[in-house]
Amino acid sequence: MTTKEHAxxxxxxxxxxxxxxxxxxxxxxxxxxxxxxxGYSILTxxxxxxxxxxxxxxxxxxxxxxxxxxxQKVLSSRHLIYQHQHNxxxxxxxxxxxxxxxxxxxxxxxxxxxxxxxxLDSEGKGCVFTYDAVGSYERVGYSAQGSGATxxxxxxxxxxxxxxxxxxxxxxxxxxxxxAEAVDLVKTCFVSATERxxxxxxxxxxxxxxxxxxxxxxxxxxxD
Amino acid sequence: MFRNQYDTDVTTWSPAxxxxxxxxxxxxxxxxxxxxxxxxxxHVVLACVNKANSELSSHQRKIFKVDDHIGVAIAGLxxxxxxxxxxxxxxxxxxxxxxxxxxxxxxxxxQLADKAQVCTQRSWKRPYGVGLLVAGLDESGAHLYYNCPxxxxxxxxxxxxxxxxxxxxxxxxxxxxxxPESSRDDLVKDALFAIRETLQxxxxxxxxxxxxxIGVGEVFNIxxxxxxxxLINEFEISGEEAPTNESAAExxxxxxxxxxxxxxxxxxxxEAAPMxx
Numbered sequence: 217m218t219t220k221e222h223a224x225x226x227x228x229x230x231x232x233x234x235x236x237x238x239x240x241x242x243x244x245x246x247x248x249x250x251x252x253x254x255g256y257s258i259l260t261x262x263x264x265x266x267x268x269x270x271x272x273x274x275x276x277x278x279x280x281x282x283x284x285x286x287x288q289k290v291l292s293s294r295h296l297i298y299q300h301q302h303n304x305x306x307x308x309x310x311x312x313x314x315x316x317x318x319x320x321x322x323x324x325x326x327x328x329x330x331x332x333x334x335x336l337d338s339e340g341k342g343c344v345f346t347y348d349a350v351g352s353y354e355r356v357g358y359s360a361q362g363s364g365a366t367x368x369x370x371x372x373x374x375x376x377x378x379x380x381x382x383x384x385x386x387x388x389x390x391x392x393x394x395x396a397e398a399v400d401l402v403k404t405c406f407v408s409a410t411e412r413x414x415x416x417x418x419x420x421x422x423x424x425x426x427x428x429x430x431x432x433x434x435x436x437x438x439x440d
Numbered sequence: 441m442f443r444n445q446y447d448t449d450v451t452t453w454s455p456a457x458x459x460x461x462x463x464x465x466x467x468x469x470x471x472x473x474x475x476x477x478x479x480x481x482x483h484v485v486l487a488c489v490n491k492a493n494s495e496l497s498s499h500q501r502k503i504f505k506v507d508d509h510i511g512v513a514i515a516g517l518x519x520x521x522x523x524x525x526x527x528x529x530x531x532x533x534x535x536x537x538x539x540x541x542x543x544x545x546x547x548x549x550x551q552l553a554d555k556a557q558v559c560t561q562r563s564w565k566r567p568y569g570v571g572l573l574v575a576g577l578d579e580s581g582a583h584l585y586y587n588c589p590x591x592x593x594x595x596x597x598x599x600x601x602x603x604x605x606x607x608x609x610x611x612x613x614x615x616x617x618x619x620p621e622s623s624r625d626d627l628v629k630d631a632l633f634a635i636r637e638t639l640q641x642x643x644x645x646x647x648x649x650x651x652x653x654i655g656v657g658e659v660f661n662i663x664x665x666x667x668x669x670x671l672i673n674e675f676e677i678s679g680e681e682a683p684t685n686e687s688a689a690e691x692x693x694x695x696x697x698x699x700x701x702x703x704x705x706x707x708x709x710x711e712a713a714p715m716x717x
Contacts, residue, residue, distance in 0.1 A: 293533050300505070300529050 228280050228328045229254055232415030233265055234364030235276035236402055237334035238376065239342030239357050243395040243426040246334035247402045248276040249364075249410070249437065251418040261418035261439065268430075270295055273311040273335040274423050278362030279349070280328035287327045290318055308335035312345040312353060319351030326350050330361040336425055342390055357389025364409035364416040371408065375401055399424060403435050410437045451563045461567060462560050465589035468569035472515035474605050474638040475502060477573040478598035478612060478631055479584040480622045483655030484575035486513040487631040489602070489638055490650055503652045503662055507532035509542045510576035511652050511660040515602035516589075517569035524568060528552065545576030549585040549593045557591030571601045577654055600634065607637040624655055629675050632668075644672055 232253040237246045248265040251258060266276045267288040275291070277284040294314060298306050306314070312333055319327055326349045333345040333353075346359035357378045360368040373380065376398075379387040391398060399422060406420040417440070422433040446452050447460035454460060475488040490499035500518045504525040505511050510532065514521030531551060535543040552572065559565040572587040586601065587593045598616045600608035611634050619627065631651060636644040646669035654660040663671075 289537055293537050296533050296536075297529070300526075 227325075228283075230279060230328070230363075231259070231281040232363050233278040234360065234362040234368065234406070234409055234413065234416045235265060235278050235330070235332050236360045236368060236372075236405055237276060237332045237344040237346075237358065238372070238398050238402065239334065239344040239390045240393065240395060240398055241342065241390055242340055243398070243424060244274075244334045244336055244342035244344065245395075245398050245402055245422060245424050246274045246276050246332070247406065247420055247422040248278070248362075249406060249416045249418060249420050251416065252281060253415050256414075258418075264421055266421055266423055267292075269311055269333075270305045270308075270335070272425065273306065273308045273333060274425065275315070275331055275333045276361075277329045277331045279330045283327040284329045287318065287329050287331075291315060294318070307338055308333070308343050308345075309337060309355075311335070312343075312355070315345075315347065316351040316353045319347065319349065323350050330365075332359045332361050334423075334425070336427075340427055342425075357391055360405075362416075364406075364413040367409045367412055368405045371405060372401075395424065395426065399433065406435070406437055449563060450560055450565070450567060459560060459590075462590045465567035465569050466571075469516040469571035469589065469601055470603060470605075472517070472570070472602045473502070474600060474602035474608060474635065475513040475515045475571075475573055476598070476600040476605070476608050476612070476631060476634045476638075477513060477575055477584045477586075477596070478616070478619055478627055478634070479575070479582045479596075480624075480627055481620050482582055483622075483624045483627055483653060483658070484577065484582050484584050485624075485627045485631045485651065485653050486511060486573060486575050487635050487649055487651045488513050488515070489635060490648055503650050504529075505652075505660050505662070506548075506574075506576075507536075507542060508659040509578060509654065510545055510548065510574065511654055511662075512575070513573040513652070515571050515573075515605075520568045520570040521572065524552065524555075524570065524572060527555065528574075542578060544578045544580070545574065545583045545585065546578075546580070548576070549574050549587055552587050553591050553593045556587065556589055559589075560591055573599060573601060575652075575654055575660075577656065582655065598634075600638070602638075604638040604640060607640065608634040611637045624653065624658075628653065628663075628671060632672060632675065645669065646672060 233249050233251055235248040246266060250262050252260045252263040266274055269275050269291050295306055331347040335343055337343045344359055345353050345355050347353045358372050358376055376391040378389045378391045402422055410417040417437045419437050420435050424431040446454035450461035473489045473491040477486045486503055488502040492499040503513045506528045512525055532543045556568055559567045567589040574585040576583050584596050585593050586596055586599050597619055598612040615630055635649050646665040651668050652662040
C-alpha cells in the first residue's frame with residue numbers, strides 16, 4: 217500500500233568485464249579482459265583490471281572500477297607499511313586475509329568489486345583466492361568473477377581436471393595441467409565468453425607467475 | 441651560573457633568552473654514536489657507527505628507509521628516532537596515496553621540524569632527543585638535511601653528528617668541494633673514510649659501521665655487510681691514513697658542511713646560544 221521512495225542516483229556503476237585465475241603446481245595464471253563499459257557503451261578497450269599487490273600476489277577485479285582503484289590503493293599502502301614493519305613482502309595468504317578484512321571494513325557501504333587474488337604460496341605452489349563484495353573468501357584451485365563468470369566457470373570445471381571445488385572435505389585443488397596448457401585454456405575461456413557476453417572483449421591481459429618471476433601476455437579478442 | 445634555576449621546564453626561558461631543556465636535548469644527540477651524510481648532484485650517502493652495548497648484544501639500527509627516495513640516519517635517543525622514522529614513513533605513504541607521487545624531501549623535513557618545535561612549547565612534553573640526517577632524492581635533485589631537536593633544520597653538502605663527529609667534519613670540510621661532481625663510489629669511499637676518523641684509531645670493519653645509498657636510478661638501500669667489508673678492503677681504509685690528495689679548501693659559509701655552530705654550544709653562558717645561528 218505505501219510505496220517506498222527510491223534514490224534516483226546510485227553511488228555505484230558496473231564497468232563490466234571478466235576476471236579469471238588458475239592455480240597450478242608451481243605457477244599461477246591471472247587474467248582479465250581489458251574492456252571497460254558503462255550501460256551499453258564502451259568507455260575504453262584498453263583498461264587493466266589487474267594490479268600487483270606484492271611480488272607474489274596479483275589481484276584481478278571486475279565491478280565498479282572506481283572502487284577497484286580505491287581498493288588497490290588501500291592495499292598498496294598497507295603493503296608498504298607491512299614491509300617497513302616486517303622487512304619483507306607479504307605472502308599471498310597474508311594478502312588474502314588483508315583483502316578480506318579491508319572489504320569487510322566497508323560492510324555497510326561496500327566496495328563494488330568482485331575480486332580474484334592469485335599468486336604463489338610460501339612453498340611455491342599456485343594459490344587462488346576468490347571473494348565476494350564484502351570479503352567472504354576461500355582458497356580454491358581456480359575461479360572466475362565478473363560478467364562472463366557464469367559462462368567460464370562450468371567450462372573450467374570440465375576442462376581443468378581438478379577435483380571439484382564443491383566436494384567436502386575441501387581438497388587441494390591445483391590443476392595438474394602444465395603452465396602452457398593452462399594459459400591456452402584461459403585464452404579459450406575468454407574467446408568463448410566474448411562471443412556471448414557483451415561486456416567481455418577487446419583484449420585479454422594474462423599474467424603468469426612462477427619461480428622464474430612474472431610474465432605478461434596479451435591476446436586480441438572480438439571487439440563487438 | 442643561572443642554568444639550574446631555568447632548566448627544569450622546557451617552557452621556561454632563561455634571562456639570556458635560552459631554552460635549556462632544548463639545549464640539553466641537543467646534548468643528547470652529541471652523546472649518541474656518530475652518523476654522517478654526504479651528497480653529490482645525483483647521490484646521497486649515509487653512514488653510521490654501530491656501537492653495541494656489550495659483546496653479547498646486537499647493535500641498534502640507526503639507519504632507516506623512509507621511502508624509496510628518502511632515508512634517514514639518527515644519532516641520540518634511538519627510540520625517539522624510531523618513532524620519528526615511523527612518522528616519516530606514514531607521511532610518505534599518505535602523500536603517495538593522495539598525490540600518486542613521491543613526497544618532496546624539503547616538505548618532509550619541514551613537517552619533521554614543526555613536529556619537533558611542538559615539543560619545545562608544551563609543558564607536558566619533552567623535546568625529541570635525536571638528531572636526524574635526512575637523505576633524499578626528488579625532482580629538485582639530491583638533498584641532505586639535518587633536523588635538530590630544537591625544530592631547526594639545515595641543508596648540507598656533508599655533515600656529521602654524534603660523538604667524535606668533529607673529526608669526521610674536519611675530514612669532510614677538506615673534501616666537500618669535490619663532492620658535487622663525485623661518483624657514487626667515490627662518495628661511499630669518502631663516507632667510509634669519514635667514519636674511520638670518528639673511530640680514533642679503532643679498526644674500521646663492516647661490523648662497526650653501516651652504509652646506505654640513495655641516488656638517481658638507485659632506490660634507498662642499506663649496503664650489506666659483505667659489500668661494505670669488500671669496499672673497506674678495496675680502499676684499504678681499515679688502518680691507513682686518509683689519501684694525501686685533499687684540496688686545501690677554504691671554509692665557506694652558508695649551507696656548506698662547515699663546523700656546525702651548535703657543536704660547541706653548551707659550555708659557558710657567555711657563548712652565543714646554539715639556536716641563534
